[in-house]
Amino acid sequence: MSQTWKVGTENDYIVRTCAWSAPGCHPVGCGLKLHVVDDKLVEVEGDEEHPITQGRLCVRCLSLPEYVYHPDRIIYPMKRDPKDRGKDKWERTTWDDALDLIVERTEELQEKYGRDTVLVFSGTGRQATLYGPAMAFGVFRSPYHIFAMSGQACYGPRCTVANFVCGNIGYPEIDNAACFPDRYDNPEYVVPECIIVWGKDPLPSNPDGLFGHSLIDLMKLGTKIIMIDPRITWLGSRSELVVQIRPGTDAAVAMAMLNVIIEEELYDHEFVEKWTYGFDALRERVATMPPKKAAEICWCKEETIYKAARIFAKAKPASIAWGLAFDQQLSGGQAGHCVMAMVAICGNLDVPGGVTAGVRSNFLGKWRVDTQINLEPGAFENRVGTPEFPVFNANNFSTQPDIILEALENDSPKQFRMAVFQSSNVLAPSCNVQPQRWYEAFKRFEFVVVTDLFMNPTASAFGDVFLPVSTFPEQNSVCVPYYGSNMPFVGAINKAITVGECKDDIEINIALGRRLNPDAWPWETGEEFFDDQCKEGFGISFEELQNQVVYYPGYTYRKYEKGKSRSDGRQGFNSPTTKIELKSSLYETFGEDPLPYYKECPYSPVPEAENGKECMEKYPLALTTGARKYTSFHSEHRMIDSLREIDPWPVVQIHPDDAKTYGVTDGCWATLENMFGKCNMKVEVTPTIHRGVVMASHGWWFPEEDKEEPNLFGVWKSNVNSLLAHKYNNPLGYGSIHKNMCCSIKKAESLDPQIGVAELKGMAIAADAASEDFLKKAHGLD
Ligand SMILES: Nc1nc2c(c(=O)[nH]1)N[C@H]1C(S)=C(S)[C@@H](COP(=O)(O)OP(=O)(O)OC[C@H]3O[C@@H](n4cnc5c(=O)[nH]c(N)nc54)[C@H](O)[C@@H]3O)O[C@H]1N2
Ligand SMILES: Nc1nc2c(c(=O)[nH]1)N[C@H]1C(S)=C(S)[C@@H](COP(=O)(O)OP(=O)(O)OC[C@H]3O[C@@H](n4cnc5c(=O)[nH]c(N)nc54)[C@H](O)[C@@H]3O)O[C@H]1N2
Numbered sequence: 001m002s003q004t005w006k007v008g009t010e011n012d013y014i015v016r017t018c019a020w021s022a023p024g025c026h027p028v029g030c031g032l033k034l035h036v037v038d039d040k041l042v043e044v045e046g047d048e049e050h051p052i053t054q055g056r057l058c059v060r061c062l063s064l065p066e067y068v069y070h071p072d073r074i075i076y077p078m079k080r081d082p083k084d085r086g087k088d089k090w091e092r093t094t095w096d097d098a099l100d101l102i103v104e105r106t107e108e109l110q111e112k113y114g115r116d117t118v119l120v121f122s123g124t125g126r127q128a129t130l131y132g133p134a135m136a137f138g139v140f141r142s143p144y145h146i147f148a149m150s151g152q153a154c155y156g157p158r159c160t161v162a163n164f165v166c167g168n169i170g171y172p173e174i175d176n177a178a179c180f181p182d183r184y185d186n187p188e189y190v191v192p193e194c195i196i197v198w199g200k201d202p203l204p205s206n207p208d209g210l211f212g213h214s215l216i217d218l219m220k221l222g223t224k225i226i227m228i229d230p231r232i233t234w235l236g237s238r239s240e241l242v243v244q245i246r247p248g249t250d251a252a253v254a255m256a257m258l259n260v261i262i263e264e265e266l267y268d269h270e271f272v273e274k275w276t277y278g279f280d281a282l283r284e285r286v287a288t289m290p291p292k293k294a295a296e297i298c299w300c301k302e303e304t305i306y307k308a309a310r311i312f313a314k315a316k317p318a319s320i321a322w323g324l325a326f327d328q329q330l331s332g333g334q335a336g337h338c339v340m341a342m343v344a345i346c347g348n349l350d351v352p353g354g355v356t357a358g359v360r361s362n363f364l365g366k367w368r369v370d371t372q373i374n375l376e377p378g379a380f381e382n383r384v385g386t387p388e389f390p391v392f393n394a395n396n397f398s399t400q401p402d403i404i405l406e407a408l409e410n411d412s413p414k415q416f417r418m419a420v421f422q423s424s425n426v427l428a429p430s431c432n433v434q435p436q437r438w439y440e441a442f443k444r445f446e447f448v449v450v451t452d453l454f455m456n457p458t459a460s461a462f463g464d465v466f467l468p469v470s471t472f473p474e475q476n477s478v479c480v481p482y483y484g485s486n487m488p489f490v491g492a493i494n495k496a497i498t499v500g501e502c503k504d505d506i507e508i509n510i511a512l513g514r515r516l517n518p519d520a521w522p523w524e525t526g527e528e529f530f531d532d533q534c535k536e537g538f539g540i541s542f543e544e545l546q547n548q549v550v551y552y553p554g555y556t557y558r559k560y561e562k563g564k565s566r567s568d569g570r571q572g573f574n575s576p577t578t579k580i581e582l583k584s585s586l587y588e589t590f591g592e593d594p595l596p597y598y599k600e601c602p603y604s605p606v607p608e609a610e611n612g613k614e615c616m617e618k619y620p621l622a623l624t625t626g627a628r629k630y631t632s633f634h635s636e637h638r639m640i641d642s643l644r645e646i647d648p649w650p651v652v653q654i655h656p657d658d659a660k661t662y663g664v665t666d667g668c669w670a671t672l673e674n675m676f677g678k679c680n681m682k683v684e685v686t687p688t689i690h691r692g693v694v695m696a697s698h699g700w701w702f703p704e705e706d707k708e709e710p711n712l713f714g715v716w717k718s719n720v721n722s723l724l725a726h727k728y729n730n731p732l733g734y735g736s737i738h739k740n741m742c743c744s745i746k747k748a749e750s751l752d753p754q755i756g757v758a759e760l761k762g763m764a765i766a767a768d769a770a771s772e773d774f775l776k777k778a779h780g781l782d
């Protein structure tokens with residue numbers, strides 16, 4: 001087969017490829033043309049032939065050469081004597097030596113403590129999201145893969161809600177015609193009249209597989225946007241309507257919107273009759289949340305709720321893009337339940353221009369499950385956290401992280417002695433909350449492997465071996481939107497260059513797997529692995545995928561009418577009742593209310609909250625965190641000068657009226673504080689944020705600062721996750737309060753909040769006691 005993705009001469013060519021990681025991004029598969037001269041990436045352009053992105057790219061891809069060739073990038077394996085942890089005493093080594101060392105130490109520790117001495121930590125969305133569990137199960141034969149974010153509060157909670165309410169349908173997303181090569185021109189496609197963009201800002205975030213700019217395409221074709229957000233973003237300022245709410249109150253606004261839609265008979269009666277279960281119970285429940293009550297809770301106008309509900313329900317088709325805010329607030333699961341109900345009862349599920357429901361295939365899926373064969377019988381089922389959160393552990397490759405943290409802290413069980421960080425900079429204010437607790441807990445590890453691209457706070461504090469990871473221009477690989485749970489298309493990642501001795505995640509898995517557990521790793525190269533997977537998943541070779549650059553598995557609308565939603569081939573949905581479960585027939589079994597409700601977070605600065613009095617007196621601002629910026633992916637890109645020039649510092653956004661009240665001005669330093677911690681950021685005064693609310697950046701550390709202990713690149717200075725708390729999970733084990741907290745703000749002199757890890761740890765212990773109490777009360781756990 002001739003190669004069509006690479007054109008030019010031997011020393012000067014252009015490679016057509018799709019983006020993924022590294023550097024970090026979600027699997028959106030943006031199309032790129034990489035111009036290479038003498039094996040050097042000289043220019044990155046958008047690929048105008050790519051059907052989804054059509055030549056458009058964000059700044060992170062445009063600045064790739066700066067990232068790829070950054071002088072601080074680590075491009076050879078490194079090792080350090082464990083006694084020198086926290087010091088800059090790394091020495092370069094060879095792959096053979098590094099792998100031998102890992103094998104030797106693994107065998108020694110597993111001999112002493114058992115196979116499950118090894119914990120593999122992965123972060124979000126990068127290729128390691130797919131290969132991390134296989135690293136744990138298939139390479140080290142340990143059942144412990146961890147995504148160290150409280151309540152796995154990203155994507156997983158939304159998938160779980162969708163699975164319970166709609167019956168295992170994969171990740172529901174707006175239909176932006178991504179499944180058709182001719183996109184919006186396809187005769188089957190209908191442009192949505194309205195899209196609610198809810199707790200999501202897809203232009204900067206492009207989350208999970210959604211090319212956010214397709215909202216602009218749709219707006220040009222006539223789609224009206226409604227945003228539900230505490231801030232008026234760029235997209236919000238161009239929307240039909242913004243429902244500006246207090247963070248964490250989405251379930252109240254969602255129940256009230258359902259109330260309007262049902263009371264005013266704006267729903268699709270035929271769909272409700274034929275395909276839903278529990279409609280009357282839902283009607284009764286949402287009647288308890290009239291728009292007037294919701295408006296008081298949410299700090300918005302009653303009329304705005306009516307207006308949003310009516311525009312959405314009358315539009316045909318209409319869609320909802322639900323975002324991270326649903327995963328990171330106390331009643332987020334309930335808000336999500338309402339969203340699925342709104343989509344369904346208005347007849348917008350799995351219809352053209354509505355909300356798509358999963359296209360899946362055997363690509364990677366079967367193999368990922370099969371890697372569990374390498375575990376001892378019962379090891380997976382008996383993981384730490386299963387008694388507390390059986391639903392979570394049964395439904396995830398990863399183990400419930402809040403319970404893992406406690407196991408590490410309490411030294412119970414005792415065996416966890418080795419860690420592998422494969423795409424997770426846990427100490428930076430990314431993956432976890434209360435990073436100082438994780439920091440203390442990680443001291444127990446006798447051996448730590450890091451696979452990453454730059455030295456970061458986590459690696460500097462704990463790494464013993466550092467394996468250098470390649471960027472996607474250095475790889476032959478595959479990009480799967482939504483990690484395979486809703487694949488409108490699949491993208492080829494085609495190799496353009498080689499840098500140092502870097503390997504991608506699957507190559508590292510193979511290299512280690514072939515030494516530690518060869519039976520599970522018959523492939524010698526990534527290409528061989530992907531060839532098998534492409535054949536199994538799509539019936540084409542990897543080479544064919546590479547040539548096509550973008551491959552379409554095909555999409556069928558209204559699968560529930562055609563017997564294509566259920567595994568048994570019957571009509572309906574994959575739920576116990578075969579219907580959309582507006583009242584969940586399973587939730588009650590797991591200690592969850594079968595119907596949506598709104599519960600106030602104990603740390604809201606409102607009188608109804610459990611600690612409302614203290615919050616209103618001392619920490620009167622509602623705190624949300626982490627709204628995405630174009631210039632970084634979580635803790636990444638802080639060392640990229642051209643990006644840092646655009647966003648040089650962590651910022652806290654505040655309304656001008658509040659700025660005046662609390663004596664802060666635009667551009668000054670300020671300290672954010674609450675009962676759990678404090679941090680410093682620069683103030684951005686903006687009328688686009690709701691009064692009484694502040695939004696603080698996440699993921700900040702300072703590559704320009706001293707990397708050694710105790711400074712660790714200044715990781716404790718601007719760490720907003722110190723102000724958040726663990727264990728605000730729902731009874732299923734999901735969810736957190738990253739976007740549902742309180743704080744105070746006061747002017748500061750500099751970036752440095754004059755706080756050390758010991759003081760932060762003290763505050764975190766107080767937070768732990770409080771959340772322990774919450775968990776017991778909320779779920780009857782003891
Ligand atoms: N306060 C607050 N905190 C948040 C959030 C928030 O909204 N507010 N958002 C949360 C969310 S949704 C998430 S998902 C987490 C994310 O948290 P993480 O995914 O843990 O993100 P990072 O801390 O950036 O760590 C990722 C590391 O992986 C490396 N890396 C990048 N690409 C690759 C790759 O392809 N392979 C390997 N092996 N390594 C790679 C990077 O260099 C980086 O050091 O953060 C959470 N933290
Ligand atoms: N550039 C860039 N892109 C990214 C990432 C990144 O770090 N950088 N991270 C990736 C990851 S892991 C994820 S999970 C996605 C997340 O991407 P999104 O789902 O878009 O989430 P966010 O950017 O956290 O927040 C989106 C919006 O929610 C609003 N918001 C905050 N609190 C609330 C609330 O309580 N209710 C409502 N309704 N809205 C609220 C914020 O103001 C913001 O405008 O982005 C991914 N894409």
Ligand SMILES: [Mo]
Pocket residue numbers: 124154155
């Ligand atoms: Mo995420």
